[in-house]
Structures are given as structure tokens and as C-alpha cells.
């Protein structure tokens with residue numbers, strides 16, 4: 001496994017995200033999406049000798065980069081797990097309720113998208129895989145080969161927000177009966193033909209590919225579990241910063257933070273006697289949603305869809 005695959009990742013909202021964590025030099029931080037360590041390195045540069053950083057990633061290449069960093073810097077540790085499992089990892093390390101700040105920079109990294117061999121790309125042909133951790137779960141090819149037509153349509157529609165999901169799923173199922181899909185280029189071609197409404201400047205397979213990627217990696221399920229776990233793991237006064245890249249993620253983050261910032265009272269039946277504590281907010285929101293600056297957008301067009309939301313744990 002090479003550490004440098006030749007594909008680079010430009011970190012999005014680098015200074016903004018690290019600033020949002022309001023770092024304490026001796027704090028213990030968690031980077032749930034290490035990637036190539038852009039955020040992690042900046043965090044480490046601001047921590048003192050007592051500071052600690054725990055990194056997570058599912059991706060073997062990200063882990064290799066993280067292990068190299070850990071070998072250089074004893075304050076850093078990386079684990080190959082989903083951030084959805086951070087509760088277990090934090091408890092194992094005796095850090096429950098003691099983490100000073102958590103960052104989630106969601107989705108896929110540029111090296112994953114750009115390397116055709118990872119199977120995310122509809123532009124560059126490669127094996128139809130799409131798993132962030134290729135040793136876990138089923139690949140996109142296995143899903144496409146075995147799922148019922150209506151399940152494929154649901155994935156295209158719910159996770160890809162594809163209007164023509166049914167039609168595209170039907171085309172996929174018809175084709176797989178003759179020949180299974182093994183390559184991204186082949187699938188992209190069938191989706192392209194089945195999509196009757198091409199949007200200007202957008203590959204007609206984009207939405208369906210997004211849906212598949214989100215499904216194969218359980219991205220929204222992991223996000224929901226990870227947000228809950230993050231609030232438990234944080235110490236009082238600790239910060240959570242989450243960067244999303246599409247509206248499905250951002251909606252989950254926004255609703256989650258809004259619910260905890262309002263208190264949970266509106267979920268309870270009206271006349272139920274409840275302890276006063278239930279009405280108290282668990283977090284406060286720090287500022288509004290933040291977007292990339294014009295300067296960042298010029299340097300990195302992939303930052304255009306990034307939205308960051310930040311919260312602080314109150315109890």
C-alpha cells in the first residue's frame with residue numbers, strides 16, 4: 001500500500017474548521033474523517049505536548065497516511081473504523097465525556113473520487129466498487145447485481161435525488177440480465193441512455209452514482225449515529241464542527257443540532273410530568289452555517305457545496 005497514491009486532497013474550510021473547535025493546547029480532540037490529514041495536521045500544530053488527537057477513517061490509504069503521521073507525532077493515534085463507532089472507541093480509551101472537540105468533514109476525499117481504481121468515478125472507467133473500506137460491506141457491483149429493481153430505484157431517488165430513478169433502475173435491471181455490471185464506465189453509459197433529461201454541465205449519471213455511493217457506504221446512517229455519539233463523547237464546553245457536502249447530509253446535521261439546541265421538550269406529550277432538565281438545551285449553536293470564502297472557491301471549486309455547522313455542548 002503506497003501512502004502517496006499521486007492523488008491529492010485539498011482540505012476544505014481548513015482554518016475555519018480548526019478555529020471553530022476553539023482549541024485548548026492540552027485538550028483531547030477527535031478527527032472523525034482523517035482523509036489525508038489536512039485538518040489533523042493543523043490541529044496538531046496548535047496543541048501542546050499534553051494535547052491529544054484521535055483520528056478515524058474507513059479508507060486504507062487514509063489509514064496509511066495516518067499511521068505515518070502517528071509514527072512522527074506521539075500525540076496522534078489513528079484507527080480504521082467508522083466515526084459512527086466513536087462511542088465504543090472513546091469508551092475503550094477512557095475518554096467518555098472528556099473529548100474537547102470533534103470534527104467531521106463528511107463524504108469522500110478527492111483521491112477516492114479521482115482514482116478510477118476505487119470505482120467512484122463515472123468519468124474515468126474503473127471497477128465498480130465505491131467502498132471507502134474495500135474490505136467491508138458489499139461493493140456497488142454486488143448491490144447492482146443482486147438488489148431488487150425497486151430497491152435500486154429507492155437508492156437513486158432517496159440518496160441521489162434522481163427524478164428518473166425508476167426508469168434508470170429498470171434499464172439497469174434489464175441490462176444486468178444479459179450481462180452483469182463490473183465497470184463504472186459501463187454503468188454510467190446505461191444510466192446516461194436511460195436518463196431522459198440531461199442537465200446542463202452535469203453528467204446524466206451523477207445523481208445515480210451519488211445515490212449508490214451513499215448507500216454502499218451507509219453514509220447517512222453513519223452520520224446519524226456519529227452525531228449522537230459525538231455529543232456523548234464531548235466534555236461540557238466541547239465543540240462539534242461538521243462539514244457537509246450535499247443537502248441530504250446538511251439537513252440531518254441542521255435538524256439534529258436544532259433539536260438539541262431547543263431542548264427536547266417538543267418531542268414529549270404535553271401533560272407528561274417531566275424533570276426540568278429535559279427542557280434544557282444540550283448544546284448551543286455557534287454562529288450560522290458557514291461557507292467557503294471566494295478565495296477558497298477560486299483555489300478549490302470542490303469547496304462550493306461545503307457547509308459547516310458548529311455547536312458547543314452545554315450538558
Ligand SMILES: C[S@@+](CC[C@H](N)C(=O)[O-])C[C@H]1O[C@@H](n2cnc3c(N)ncnc32)[C@H](O)[C@@H]1O
Pocket residue numbers: 009010011012032033034035036037038039040056057058059062081082083084105106107108109110132222223
Ligand atoms: C472529505 S474527506 C476528509 C478530508 C480531511 N479533512 C483532510 O483534510 O484531509 C472525508 C474522509 O472521511 C472518510 N470517511 C467518510 N465517512 C466516514 C465514516 N463514517 N467513518 C470514517 N471515515 C469516514 C473518507 O474515507 C475520507 O477519507
